Amino acid sequence: MFHDEFFFHEITPLTMAVLPENDETGAINSIVLEESGEYLVQSNPTKLIDLACKFFGSSLRGRLEGTRQISRITHKAPIAIDPSTGMYFFPTTSPKNKACSWINHSHVDHIQPAGKKQTKIVFHNGKSIVVNVSYGSMLNQMQRTAQFRYSLEQRMRQMKSDMENRMLEKSKRD
Secondary structure, eight states: OEETTOOOOOOOTTEEEEEEEEOTTSOEEEEEEETTEEEEESSOHHHHHHHHHHHTTSOHHHHHHHHHHHHOOOSSOOEEEEGGGTEEEEESSOTTSTTOOEEEGGGEEEEEEOSTTOEEEEETTSOEEEESSOHHHHHHHHHHHHHHHHHHHHHHHHHHHHHHHHHHHHHHHO
């Protein structure tokens, strides 16, 4: 279902992708592709991702700095909008490009070549899209996002374990 009068849409764990769409004036808007439908938002994809990061207490710039700190990825870096709900997104091109698409890694089932410099992304629910990015580049983005996700989640597990051990030690002393 497509809603063309939807002006703002929060990115959620159900969001599979945020895609650029040019309107009749040449402005770049976003199509938010979700499990149950799609919505048009009058904002470019990267700005919408930045708003989602701000909703969860940071900004796109902050999330990119965090990615760089954890994984040393500096170009076309994946981000964790909200790691607790699996919201790991990666850009298909430089985020500085207003026509950049953002893909939610958690929803991708697989990717496959779809012609010269195009890739088909198949989501877990069976929906698919084709992006104008080479298969090799998309495969690299998927792998980098998986590595970043693993590193961040490993840090979070370790922190949780350390806190539980500290609390256990404290309770033994009390």
